């Protein structure tokens with residue numbers, strides 16, 4: 001999932017300084033799961049903002065909503081009737097959601113309430129780890145399910161480098177060396193031949209904005225375009 | 227004798243002479259005299275001198291520029307390039323420029339992580355890694371092609387070096403990594419500073435057994451210990467460095483004023499062994515900020531005079 005972190009209250013306050021009626025919109029998917037921008041967090045943020053603005057003698061009127069997914073236009077339509085009553089929208093979705101919101105309601109300023117941090121997994125309650133940088137050419141099959149782009153500090157494709165230190169990365173003792181673990185796991189599976197060959201220079205596919213249309217829907221996209 | 231680059235280092239190695247290379251760290255400023263001053267001690271003493279590239283991720287005078295100054299001073303540079311600071315476009319254009327201006331050896335490295343240096347929040351590049359850099363330069367030289375596939379009008383004929391650390395774990399993997407670098411196109415290897423001779427012997431033995439030392443020249447890395455503090459620092463603080471306690475004990479065993487001398491003595495004993503060791507083609511002496519001691523070390527290790535080829 002996409003993992004995000006709520007922005008500090010001061011930063012959100014400063015973005016909203018000139019606005020008196022603001023609609024805070026949560027997102028019910030990734031950011032809800034990682035406890036950054038779901039329905040509950042909308043309530044908490046609004047309460048904090050309410051108090052802060054009262055103290056500043058600059059009261060604010062806050063609305064609250066939460067849609068299933070802000071990264072889907074269909075769900076944004078639900079807000080159609082509400083948005084007119086506000087001078088700004090505070091989106092608690094990830095960067096994709098915020099942008100779709102801004103596109104859907106082009107006349108209204110939209111502000112982000114969270115910092116979108118990474119694609120990650122849930123290690124424990126409230127504890128998330130980055131796992132993927134969406135490089136576009138997944139090599140996990142060769143690397144025993146450990147991502148070298150994300151987990152190796154240098155993003156090496158032919159590791160481990162000479163800095164690996166008792167199984168830890170040269171950057172510090174609490175960061176395991178990704179390539180050491182790749183080696184160990186491949187060795188355990190009897191698959192070391194996977195990394196015996198040189199992995200050639202990566203053809204980076206994440207250097208321009210990407211669009212993906214699944215094969216079954218390509219016709220539909222062409223029709224929409226014409 | 228067919229030469230890939232015609233560099234002095236290549237000629238020495240192909241002639242079967244025991245090579246001796248040194249190291250020079252460019253200054254943290256625009257002062258060319260600092261490079262000339264260090265170069266003075268190395269001229270005629272080493273076959274080629276490594277010019278480090280923003281070593282330990284600290285900004286320094288660019289390695290190609292310092293390489294040119296070394297060249298003017300009568301030294302043959304071994305131009306180091308790390309993958310941390312440049313993408314494949316910048317790397318290839320620097321290789322062309324370096325060759326055009328007379329640089330004939332280069333060393334392809336991953337580079338220390340920027341977290342160690344004075345710009346810890348810099349964005350690193352790592353567009354390609356050291357293995358792919360070797361492969362790219364080899365393709366430029368022998369294939370006459372850029373990494374992207376286009377032809378190069380005048381290919382850069384450089385002697386391609388790579389690093390190896392026999393001491394980083396997993397140990398069993400290290401010789402395979404060497405094999406990968408040889409396959410990628412490395413002509414010579416300079417190793418991490420060696421202190422654990424036993425482990426090094428085992429690594430070279432594996433390389434011999436796999437036939438790698440017939441395909442690549444291995445230069446054994448030597449760094450004399452200047453002090454007990456340095457030995458301790460190398461042991462505990464430098465990632466991938468293996469300093470046996472015996473080395474520290476030996477340094478502790480001599481009079482305080484004699485520690486540096488003992489460090490040099492240890493280095494000379496190592497060099498003596500490397501000269502006899504099957505699979506070792508030379509020594510790479512990294513006398514860190516100790517360039518002025520290199521002539522003395524070379525003399526004591528019996529490396530002088532350098533052969534003319």
Ligand code: SF4
Nearest residue numbers: 132133135138139147
């Ligand atoms: S290799 Fe690329 S796609 Fe696969 S997990 Fe890593 S970053 Fe993500």
Ligand code: SF4
Nearest residue numbers: 152161169170177178
């Ligand atoms: S020590 Fe391991 S994780 Fe760290 S940069 Fe080297 S190969 Fe990557």
